[in-house]
Amino acid sequence: AAGLCAYRVLLLRCGGALRTLRGCVRGLAAGPETHFGFQTVTEEERRDKIYQVFESVAKKYDVMNDSMSLGIHRVWKDILMHKMNPSPGTMLLDVAGGTGDIAFRFINYVRSVRERQLQRKLKHHQNLSWQEIAESYREDKLRSHGDSQVVVCDINREMLKVGKQKAQHLGYSEGLSWVLGNAEELPFDDDKFDVYTIAFGIRNVTRIDLALQEAYRVLKPGGRFLCLEFSHVSNPLLSRLYDLYSFQVIPVLGEVIAGDWKSYQYLVESIRRFPPQEELKAMIEDAGFLKVDYQNLNWGIVAIHSGFKL
Amino acid sequence: AAAAAGCLRRAGWRLWRGRAVVRWQLYPSQRALQTSATLWRASNEHKKEQFATTSQQHFDSHPADPQPEQEPQHSHPSYTGQGGQESEDYESEEQLQHRILTAALEFVPEHGWTAEAIAEGAKTLGLSVAAAGIFHSDGSDLILHFVSQCNTKLSELLEQEQKRVQLGEAEKKPTDQFLRDAVEARLRMVVPYIEKWPQALSILLLPRNIPSSLNLLTSMIDDIWHYAGDQSTDFNWYTRRAVLTGIYNTTELVMMQDSSPDFEDTWRFLENRVADAMNMSDTANQVQSTGEAVVQGLMGAAVTV
Numbered sequence: 140a141a142g143l144c145a146y147r148v149l150l151l152r153c154g155g156a157l158r159t160l161r162g163c164v165r166g167l168a169a170g171p172e173t174h175f176g177f178q179t180v181t182e183e184e185r186r187d188k189i190y191q192v193f194e195s196v197a198k199k200y201d202v203m204n205d206s207m208s209l210g211i212h213r214v215w216k217d218i219l220m221h222k223m224n225p226s227p228g229t230m231l232l233d234v235a236g237g238t239g240d241i242a243f244r245f246i247n248y249v250r251s252v253r254e255r256q257l258q259r260k261l262k263h264h265q266n267l268s269w270q271e272i273a274e275s276y277r278e279d280k281l282r283s284h285g286d287s288q289v290v291v292c293d294i295n296r297e298m299l300k301v302g303k304q305k306a307q308h309l310g311y312s313e314g315l316s317w318v319l320g321n322a323e324e325l326p327f328d329d330d331k332f333d334v335y336t337i338a339f340g341i342r343n344v345t346r347i348d349l350a351l352q353e354a355y356r357v358l359k360p361g362g363r364f365l366c367l368e369f370s371h372v373s374n375p376l377l378s379r380l381y382d383l384y385s386f387q388v389i390p391v392l393g394e395v396i397a398g399d400w401k402s403y404q405y406l407v408e409s410i411r412r413f414p415p416q417e418e419l420k421a422m423i424e425d426a427g428f429l430k431v432d433y434q435n436l437n438w439g440i441v442a443i444h445s446g447f448k449l
Numbered sequence: 450a451a452a453a454a455g456c457l458r459r460a461g462w463r464l465w466r467g468r469a470v471v472r473w474q475l476y477p478s479q480r481a482l483q484t485s486a487t488l489w490r491a492s493n494e495h496k497k498e499q500f501a502t503t504s505q506q507h508f509d510s511h512p513a514d515p516q517p518e519q520e521p522q523h524s525h526p527s528y529t530g531q532g533g534q535e536s537e538d539y540e541s542e543e544q545l546q547h548r549i550l551t552a553a554l555e556f557v558p559e560h561g562w563t564a565e566a567i568a569e570g571a572k573t574l575g576l577s578v579a580a581a582g583i584f585h586s587d588g589s590d591l592i593l594h595f596v597s598q599c600n601t602k603l604s605e606l607l608e609q610e611q612k613r614v615q616l617g618e619a620e621k622k623p624t625d626q627f628l629r630d631a632v633e634a635r636l637r638m639v640v641p642y643i644e645k646w647p648q649a650l651s652i653l654l655l656p657r658n659i660p661s662s663l664n665l666l667t668s669m670i671d672d673i674w675h676y677a678g679d680q681s682t683d684f685n686w687y688t689r690r691a692v693l694t695g696i697y698n699t700t701e702l703v704m705m706q707d708s709s710p711d712f713e714d715t716w717r718f719l720e721n722r723v724a725d726a727m728n729m730s731d732t733a734n735q736v737q738s739t740g741e742a743v744v745q746g747l748m749g750a751a752v753t754v
Contacts, residue, residue, distance in 0.1 A: 222582075223579075223582065224564055224567045224581075224582060224586050225578075225579070226564070226565055226578050226581070227576055228578065233561055255487035256565075301523065302517060324513025333577040333579040334579045358577070358578075359577040359579075360575065360576055360577065361571055361574075361575075361578075361579060361580035362577045362579050362580075363577075363579035363580070363582050428585055431541055445582070447579075447580065447582070449542065449545060449576075449579070449582060
């Protein structure tokens with residue numbers, strides 16, 4: 140019996156060793172190590188964890204954005220749209236566009252540009268016959284957004300759901316489509332889009348270089364890559380205040396408003412782990428983009444990177 | 450000896466290209482390959498336009514290049530094909546930008562000097578409309594490009610005329626006639642876009658654009674005076690240029706609201722202004738000599754008294 144006991148103990152210990160061995164092998168299979176906030180995890184774990192983060196915050200995403208940035212995120216997104224300056228007939232791909240903020244702004248912008256164009260055309264053609272005027276009105280109604288299209292692509296089903304609900308609520312239907320997809324492996328053909336945007340999403344992509352390569356692939360020649368993302372503040376005083384606000388206030392807000400401390404802790408940590416402006420610029424250039432440049436908003440709290448596929 | 454010189458020249462040229470090749474090999478990233486591939490494709494599709502761009506290179510070295518070009522380290526790896534033959538299979542970003550702007554000029558009468566015209570221009574080259582984002586959204590890059598082009602054309606015209614005079618085929622014009630013809634030739638280049646030109650002028654006067662537009666203007670005036678034979682080294686240099694700048698600007702403004710056939714009123718205005726300027730210089734000389742005489746008289750009076 141003692142012999143059997145000893146034998147069983149030996150087996151257990153072997154089993155334990157085998158389990159750790161198996162764990163090691165699985166770890167290697169799950170991919171190299173990367174970061175999730177300030178933790179170190181494997182790539183697969185990171186993807187899962189981020190999916191869960193956004194699944195849980197999806198419903199309160201917009202409310203939290205407003206409260207954390209004191210509404211300034213709207214200005215940032217407006218500036219991005221103004222920088223893009225899309226003309227009617229542009230095809231936009233908004234990746235990680237979940238709740239549709241960029242897509243809706245795009246539709247509004249293109250609509251107003253189109254209206255201005257039509258007004259100018261009408262001013263020119265003052266001596267039209269009634270027939271021609273009626274024809275022009277008919278034509279205009281069909282294309283009020285001027286053939287522009289926006290495709291919102293997100294990896295997270297919950298975020299897309301919230302976005303679709305918002306679109307219905309606000310009355311956006313034409314020229315808008317929702318696609319479930321991974322930024323590292325986009326379900327689109329080559330040379331399809333005029334503009335590719337990723338607003339506050341590239342931070343959550345596990346392999347940024349793959350996402351940039353995909354962006355290069357799906358853009359038409361002459362197409363533009365725009366990335367709006369939290370970035371590095373170089374001013375030391377501002378940096379201290381910003382750190383204080385990020386680590387002391389934001390997770391608390393997260394707990395109070397959304398009931399989720401951990402997700403917002405992840406958010407502020409992931410901002411700190413994201414490469415600074417120059418490094419991201421180099422990565423974008425490596426993917427093949429030309430005339431890459433960045434613009435700091437609010438002294439580096441947010442930066443817009445832009446590149447062209449030429 | 451000639452053969453040797455030729456050999457040496459070719460070797461030196463190959464060395465220069467070799468330097469660029471080495472640089473290219475030092476950055477073997479996908480980027481460089483893709484860069485050349487895309488631009489090569491684009492430039493091949495419009496091989497004919499390549500000849501047009503070489504003449505535009507002329508004003509690349511022009512002191513007033515409106516494109517603030519940087520990043521020399523990212524340019525534009527030379528690609529040497531077989532046998533060391535140089536093949537211009539790529540074009541630089543700057544050349545592509547010039548091509549887009551040139552293509553955009555034909556849409557100006559319809560869209561004005563705006564980003565929309567640039568977007569249409571990019572479309573004709575087979576690029577996406579988003580390529581207009583390379584340039585500033587107020588259309589100033591397009592206007593500066595056009596002005597630069599016009600100035601280059603003017604320089605070429607004046608140079609040809611000078612050659613003809615040197616060869617004895619034409620007579621040397623008197624200064625006022627020369628200035629009138631030069632300003633008229635330059636202003637006539639604006640005529641195809643005259644409806645939208647006031648818009649262009651107002652954009653050029655925006656504080657952001659004043660340095661570049663002023664640069665282009667002064668170099669153009671300088672050119673005209675140079676070919677007019679001005680070799681002054683005193684303060685006259687400044688007064689002459691200031692006067693001609695004034696004449697040019699006022700004539701341009703007159704042309705904006707001129708509705709006479711073929712802008713006759715404008716050219717008559719120009720003639721009067723140039724005549725005034727000539728008179729002014731005579732008057733200035735007279736005033737100076739009179740003044741000197743007066744001073745001498747006074748001095749004499751003071752001494753005697």
